[in-house]
Amino acid sequence: MKNVVHIWELERVYIKLNLDFLDEINRMIKKKFGSKSKFYEQIIKNNELSFSTFKNILKKSNMKNFFVPLSIYLKIVINLGVTREILERNIVAYKTGRGSNYVDNPILPIKITPIFDMVLAHNIGDGTVINSKNGRLPYFGYRQFNEYYRKLYIKKIESLFGKIKFKEDYFHRSTRSYCPSVLSSLFFNYYNLGVNSFLSKSARLPEELFRKNREHLLAILIAFVIDEGHIDSSMIVIVLKNKLLINDLKNICDLLGYNSKITYRSGEYEDYGYLNILRDGMIKFYHDSLLLRKKYFVVDLGVKGKKIEDSIKIYSRKLYKTKGNRDIILSILKNEQLSVNQLANRVNMTRQGARFHIHKLLKENMIKIVDKNDPNWIYGV
Secondary structure, three states, rough: OOOOOOOOHHOOEEEEHEEEEEEEHHHHHHHOOOOOHHHHHOOOOOOOOOHHHHHHOOHHHHHHHOEEEHHHHHHHHHHHOHHHHHHHHHHEEEEOOOOOEEEEOOOOOOEOOOOHHHHHHHHHHHEEEEOOOOOOOOOOEEOOOOOHHHHHHHHHHHEEEEEEEEOOOOOOOEEEEEHHHHHHHHHHHHOOHHHHHHHHOOOOOOOOHOOOOOHHHHHHHHHHHHHHEOOOOOOOEEOOHHHHHHHHHHHHHHOOOOEEEEEOOHHHHHHOOOEEEHHHHHHHHHOOOOOHHOOOOOOOHHHHHHHHHHHHHHHHHHHOOOOHHHHOOOOHHOOOOEEEHHHHHHHHOOOHHHHEEEEEEEHHHEEEEEEEOOOOOOEEO
């Protein structure tokens, strides 16, 4: 698959041009054709555009305030002997024809980096497709309750395409961020996906992704850890109500050399799949993510990265391998009343380890439960 996409390969694009370039176009029209009317007769066929509209499209005052069809300017530059690439370099903003959000100071041509596939993975993991069915292009909405991750999603899109100018900053006061339709359509077309390709129970990773290099595969996995991952003290668990998609992620783990396994449950959770990235796989995954972040600043596991880092520290510390944790916990509970999670953080050990010592101390009547009403039981002496 190609790694570069030009703006003329996008759908229904409207643009704004550099005004100096527009001046040059008008000079070339006058020099080569003598007048705009003669140039109009040369390039516009079948009355697809009125002459008055054509004249307005070439005015600087119009270009300052309105977006104009890319398709018309492609005809203009071709007939003036100007390449499409030169036109592309002089585009200062673009959007879909009926869209309100636009890309300002765009990055063109568009490069298909690992971040492109990371954004796609976010839309598969926690995204929805908004399809108004009124002739407008569908677009992505990314549901994320964590504000940092929600804003990071926008930064990832902007690192690919350029600054996005939203009609209003709704993603600052909503749990959903949106990818403009002019950009969303590229993800659909690049991987030949439809609006139903993102349904939570049936979504799959495109087969082309598995032929990409390690950086692309890692970026996809990072997105799913952010959106669907649960960080335990000894592993990462990704839970999806989509067993085939879980198999896709297991395939990525295998390709990357991360130790992992899939588990299933019965009863009300029988439709779910559980991908467990085991401790040595988790450590390798975390270190690889740090290397990828050096190359792409928007690669950030955020609070989940901190949890993984803390887990690695717990297993690498010497105290974890000693028998002194029981006495430390008992000493703390003589002065404070804490939950298992609070003790685990205080002693710098796993929750399972802290819970083990709590149960032993309860059996020995050395401590007691002081509050069962709290979501996490509180213990003290």
